[in-house]
Amino acid sequence: MSLSEGENIAFLTSSLSKSYGLIRAVSGVTVSVRKGAIGLLGPNGAGKSTLIKTLLGLIAPTEGSYKVQGRDEGYLDSVGYMPEHDCLPGGLTAVGFVSYMGRLSGLPPDVSMERTHEILDFVGLDEARYRKIKSFSTGMRQKVKLAQAMVHDPEILFFDEPTNGLDPEGRKEMLDLIRDVADSGKTIVLSTHLLPDVEYVCKDVMIMNNGELILYDSLENVLGTQNLIVRVKGDPGPFSGALRRMGYSAEVSGGKVLVGGNASSKEVFMAARESDAQVRYISYHSHTLEELFLQLVGDK
Amino acid sequence: MSRFYARYSSWAGLRTSMGKRMSFFITHGLRRALRSKWAILVLVITYGLIVMPRVFAAMNPFFAFDPLSYFSLYDEMQLFIMLYAAVIGAGIIASDFNDKSIVLYFTKGFSKAGYAFGKLSVLFLSFSLVTILPLIVIFAVALISSDLGLDLIRDNIWVLAAGLSLGLLVTLLLTTLTAGLSSLLGDVRYAGASIFAIFFLSRLVSEILLSINGNEHMKLISLWDNLSAVGTYLFRLDNPYGFPQLYPFLVIVGIIALSSLAVYYILFKKELSL
Known part of the structure; x- marks a missing residue:
């Protein structure tokens, strides 16, 4: 998907690369990412965090350029970041820390305190907000990290593995919070290696592997592509060959042929006639994100 | 299930x-630093044991503007200054x-230069409480206790200037050294111990070497002796060291430069890449 720079673009990169010696953490990423809820997927070490840190200006790219909110600098007031690692000073209370971050982000004192309480209500930290952070559980710390990222009302929020270390209940709660933020019209970039998290929250998906961007599309497009599973009598080789000649992908697996490219049953029967095959079974099959991910990452 | 929290x-x-964010960053840092119980304890002891007796002494015209008295203030305070640092x-x-x-x-929009400036300012202002403020207080009390004549001020203002210069040098050294060690070591306990150790160990090593070979230049190894040597120059006292006072000044400038380089x-x- 290629998009030109415009108001609907959250960030764009052009041949963005970051190397550490011989290792290319991010390799020639060129993309224009639309506003909305974007899932940044990839296995550990795929370059997701490096890409985010580069966009935040924490890491200087080795090559290429980028723009966030249409600007290559001075955009940080409109960006929020929830790091993957712990980043909270244990000696401060949640209220003290979040309002401090609000002031540093340019909120006037009264607004900062008002919004701090509002955001802490939003993330569900009640009386605990007056306790020192060092006494917090992992889930509570994640909520404080989320609150500090949101307190100054940024337009884009980068969440780096926000559900790390959370139990299933805490994970669901965190994803609900992030989805609520996205529903409020903010752009969110959710970096994770957990596919269900992306399916639950996001509308678009970016998949990275070995530093390269291998897919950027809407989840609707990605998951909406229907395949056909066909079983034929005898050797499926000639039948799959006929399908390929017709311009469809055909993958033979376990005696079945997976037909891609939105082929209809009519074309399947045409291919069967051409290859003298007898169709015994035919059914529709939609991709799951997991299948697509394994297919793309496995290929690479 | 939908959430029931606030929107x-x-x-x-x-x-x-x-500018306003920076000023908040500095005042917030200063408040946090000075709220530490250890900082309060060291400040109370320093002012109670050393500064207050000097304040009372400054009311006596005989000691009010005595350069040696101002110079020795730093010597007496060195342990507490190190502890405080x-x-x-x-x-x-x-x-x-x-x-x-x-x-x-x-x-949050802070540049690295802005962050460094803010943190160094917090350090500088905190250290000034034990390196510059006592001198100003003592000199002010001495002035108030005297007849406040213009001649008296004109004749003794150099003592204040000398004290402020030495105080400024001590503050700059402590600011850059602690910031350098703090950023290099990245651990509060190690940084604290090393600040203290550098002053003590440098003096210990210099004393040992001096006693072995009797060479006065060994005193250049001791940080505090370097500051004292510069102090004797500023307060126009006799040079008790066997080397020109420019040398210790250069050593201090070198340490300030190296520490700044470490922070940079x-x-x-x-x-x-945390």
């Missing part, structure tokens, strides 16, 4: 300027590395 609302007001300075940058919150500052390297050159 997320937007804010469209005007953001404060970077270890207690206050160690955590200023190291704690941000320790809890990894340093990344957050740079995602850690913050600007080393990638913050």
Whole structure:
């Protein structure tokens, strides 16, 4: 998907690369990412965090350029970041820390305190907000990290593995919070290696592997592509060959042929006639994100 | 199941300027540093045991503007100044590395130069409380206790200038040294211990070497002796060291430069890939 720079673009990169010696953490990423809820997927070490840190200006790219909110600098007031690692000073209370971050982000004192309480209500930290952070559980710390990222009302929020270390209940709660933020019209970039998290929250998906961007599309497009599973009598080789000649992908697996490219049953029967095959079974099959991910990452 | 928490609302007001954010950053840092119970304890002891007796002594015209009296103030305070530097300075940058919150500052619109300026300002202002403020208080009391004549001020203002210069040098040295060690070590406890150790060990080593070979230049190894040597020059006292007072001044400038370089390297050159 290629998009030109415009108001609907959250960030764009052009041949963005970051190397550490011989290792290319991010390799020639060129993309224009639309506003909305974007899932940044990839296995550990795929370059997701490096890409985010580069966009935040924490890491200087080795090559290429980028723009966030249409600007290559001075955009940080409109960006929020929830790091993957712990980043909270244990000696401060949640209220003290979040309002401090609000002031540093340019909120006037009264607004900062008002919004701090509002955001802490939003993330569900009640009386605990007056306790020192060092006494917090992992889930509570994640909520404080989320609150500090949101307190100054940024337009884009980068969440780096926000559900790390959370139990299933805490994970669901965190994803609900992030989805609520996205529903409020903010752009969110959710970096994770957990596919269900992306399916639950996001509308678009970016998949990275070995530093390269291998897919950027809407989840609707990605998951909406229907395949056909066909079983034929005898050797499926000639039948799959006929399908390929017709311009469809055909993958033979376990005696079945997976037909891609939105082929209809009519074309399947045409291919069967051409290859003298007898169709015994035919059914529709939609991709799951997991299948697509394994297919793309496995290929690479 | 939908959540029952409050909704997320937007804010469209005007953001404060970077100058105001910086001033808040510094005052917040200063408040946190001075709220530490150890810092309060060292301040109370320093002012109670050393500064207050000097304040009373300054009311006596015989001691009011005596350069030796002002010079010896720093010598008497050195232990407390070191303690204070270890207690206050160690955590200023190291704690941000320790809890990894340093990344957050740079995602809130703070540049690395702004962060360094803010932290160094917090250190400078904190240290000034034990290196510059006592001298100003004592000199002010001495002036008030005297007849406040213009001649008296004109004749003795150099004592204040000398004291302020020495105080400024001590503060600059402590600021850069603690910031350097704090950022290099990235650990509050190690940084605190090393600040203290550098002053003591440098003196110990210099004393041992001096007693072995009798060479007065060995005193150049001791940080505090270097400051004292510069102090004798500033207060126009006899030079008790066997070398020109320019040497210790150059040593101090070198340490300030090296420490600043350490801060620069850690913050600007080393990638913050936390």
